[in-house]
Amino acid sequence: MLRPLYVLIFKCLGWKIEGSFPATLKKYLVAVAPHTSNWDFVVGVMARSILRMQRTKFLGKDSLFKAPYGWFFRWLGGHPVDRTHKHDLVRQVVEIFNNHEEFVLALAPEGTRKKVTKLRTGFYYIALGAGVPIIPCGFDFARKRIVIGTPFLPTGNADRDLQHLIKFYSAIKGKNPQSGIDSTTLTASIS
Numbered sequence: 001m002l003r004p005l006y007v008l009i010f011k012c013l014g015w016k017i018e019g020s021f022p023a024t025l026k027k028y029l030v031a032v033a034p035h036t037s038n039w040d041f042v043v044g045v046m047a048r049s050i051l052r053m054q055r056t057k058f059l060g061k062d063s064l065f066k067a068p069y070g071w072f073f074r075w076l077g078g079h080p081v082d083r084t085h086k087h088d089l090v091r092q093v094v095e096i097f098n099n100h101e102e103f104v105l106a107l108a109p110e111g112t113r114k115k116v117t118k119l120r121t122g123f124y125y126i127a128l129g130a131g132v133p134i135i136p137c138g139f140d141f142a143r144k145r146i147v148i149g150t151p152f153l154p155t156g157n158a159d160r161d162l163q164h165l166i167k168f169y170s171a172i173k174g175k176n177p178q179s180g181i182d183s184t185t186l187t188a189s190i191s
Contacts, residue, residue, distance in 0.1 A: 006046040019148030026102040029127040032137045035108035036174030056104040090125045097130035128154040138172035
């Protein structure tokens, strides 16, 4: 419904989308980074509509889903998460993947908008446990582009697989580049 408006906004602001999500994949995890600003959410909502990916879900802190805006975040595809307790979230999300014929989940590997020295690994173990590919996706504010990478299945060697993602993201500048992914300071160590 809002797609024509979002296409117009993208065009007027000079944004473009490079790459695409494979139409044949029914289940996958989109690892979106760098996550440096609340503007990432706005760009993501518009891109989701432009790319006709309404089935894509995201996890958000539970406080976003309370009145008066909770209905809005659910309408956008959100699912609340209690970040104060782990509650075996990886296992729960793997079960969601396993219980659906089609399921797409977008997550930020950093898990925060702040500068990090290690990627969080929950997203990786969700994809590994569910046997679904990870598709790297970056919001490059410096060049006004969304970059969609090549899908890959996690191998079980987290350090090597995460290094692959770090290399992809290091060329992408977030809204606040000082908080972005820097391959010289970010390690692929499991955290």
